[in-house]
Structure formats: structure tokens, C-alpha cells
Amino acid sequence: MNRYGGIDGAFYYRWNAVCGESRTCGVDLNEILEGIVRDDEPELVFFYEEDFEDTDGDYTVSGYGARWEWGTPTVWPESAASGDKCWGTDLNGNYSNGADETLTSPVIQLTGVEAGSDLVIEWMQALYIESSSWDNAYVELSLNGGSWMQMWAHTGSTVQVPWELKSYTIESYNDEDIQLRFRITTDGSVTYSGLYIDDVTISESK
Ligand SMILES: [Ca+2]
Ligand SMILES: [Ca+2]
Structure with a gap:
């Protein structure tokens, strides 16, 4: 998971899916969306x-x-x-x-x-x-x-x-x-x- 800056100065997290040659890589979009967290909004x-x-x-x-x-x-x-x-x-x-x-x-x-x-x-x-x-x-x-x-x-x-x-x-x-x-x-x-x-x-x- 990588941390990167948004255009408004907030930080976001994202996953990069890395797939080896010998296996299939499936990525569930919902899991990705749930994993996005903004640092600057009160919880x-x-x-x-x-x-x-x-x-x-x-x-x-x-x-x-x-x-x-x-x-x-x-x-x-x-x-x-x-x-x-x-x-x-x-x-x-x-x-x-x-x-x-x-x-x-x-x-x-x-x-x-x-x-x-x-x-x-x-x-x-x-x-x-x-x-x-x-x-x-x-x-x-x-x-x-x-x-x-x-x-x-x-x-x-x-x-x-x-x-x-x-x-x-x-x-x-x-x-x-x-x-x-x-x-x-x-x-x-x-x-x-x-x-x-x-x-x-x-x-x-x-
Ligand atoms: Ca009245
Ligand atoms: Ca009601």
C-alpha cells in the first residue's frame, strides 16, 4: 500500500496489485474502495x-x-x-x-x-x-x-x-x-x- 498526495494537499492510500507470472491476480474493487482513507477528515x-x-x-x-x-x-x-x-x-x-x-x-x-x-x-x-x-x-x-x-x-x-x-x-x-x-x-x-x-x-x- 502506498501513500501519496492528492491535489488538495490531503494524503490518500492505495494498493498496487502485484501479480506473479505463475498465478492469477484478482482484485476486488470494493475492497480497494474500502481501503481508501483520507487523513484530513475527522472520523x-x-x-x-x-x-x-x-x-x-x-x-x-x-x-x-x-x-x-x-x-x-x-x-x-x-x-x-x-x-x-x-x-x-x-x-x-x-x-x-x-x-x-x-x-x-x-x-x-x-x-x-x-x-x-x-x-x-x-x-x-x-x-x-x-x-x-x-x-x-x-x-x-x-x-x-x-x-x-x-x-x-x-x-x-x-x-x-x-x-x-x-x-x-x-x-x-x-x-x-x-x-x-x-x-x-x-x-x-x-x-x-x-x-x-x-x-x-x-x-x-x-
Ligand atoms: Ca401561536
Ligand atoms: Ca425515520
Whole structure:
């Protein structure tokens, strides 16, 4: 295997197949492709992945006016981010007026994460909500059962944002249990489809 420089300054590895005269040399293209490694891209090692296809992920719903449901949306965004299923603040209608409703993950116990490494939490999200003057959405995180810390919040005008990847990094993670929650609070009038969540992952950045 030889190391060589790419035009962008990155280094790549490649195999050279050497065949003797007395034997046939077969090279599997897939094996070659799997063997190509770029040195300059961070590697993500996944410790938690939930696409909500087979189960609801043991996520729980709580709060006032709660309409969180697991399944396939029949109103906007009219699909999950992956496969057929996701969680959303009502799969077939708008969120409630006067609501304070939360979707909470199970306590996620991570084992094997290198102490002091950066932990990356990612989720796919679709959002259709009134201005944050009236209706709000939050994604929060708790470590070892501690107070909830904000990873993301809806700010500004009324928005309709299709499925997009959201990301939050915990720097210097050190062997703590993690819990996530997705929450909306609403005022007394004007409702939309709300907050939709799919493909939650936690990975270590190497
Ligand atoms: Ca899904
Ligand atoms: Ca409202």
C-alpha cells in the first residue's frame, strides 16, 4: 500500500496489485474502495443511532396540550427524514394553543467513549412554527440528570423549514449519561404543524 498526495494537499492510500507470472491476480474493487482513507477528515464513531423506524425509541411525551406522536406525518412536512417514521407535534394536524409539550429521550448511557473527547449530537429537524414572539421551540440536553441546557432554539419570525441536519458538540465529554428533549411552548392563537424530529445520533469526533 502506498501513500501519496492528492491535489488538495490531503494524503490518500492505495494498493498496487502485484501479480506473479505463475498465478492469477484478482482484485476486488470494493475492497480497494474500502481501503481508501483520507487523513484530513475527522472520523465520527457512533455510540447512539435512532431512526424511529422499528420502534418509538422509548421516547416519552409529557406536558400540557401534548400532541407529540410517533409515525408518518400526513400534514407538512408529509414525510419522515429517513424511512417512514419520525416524531412530530401531531402527525395529522397543528399543535395546540396554550401548549407546553415535551418529547424526552430515554437516559442514554454511553460506554467506550474516550475521556475528554468531543461528543457530537445530531438530529434531523423540520419546523413550521409561529414567530418566537408567540410560539417557541427548544432542543435541550441534560448530563447525569442535571439541569437542562439549550442546544438549539427557534428565534425570529414565523418559519417553515424543511428537514435539515442540526448539530451540537459537547466539548471534553467525560463519561456522563445523556438525556435529550424536544419542546414547544405556544400562546393562545395561530398554530402550525410544529416540530418534527428524526435520526438522532451521538458520536465521538476523532
Ligand atoms: Ca425515520
Ligand atoms: Ca401561536
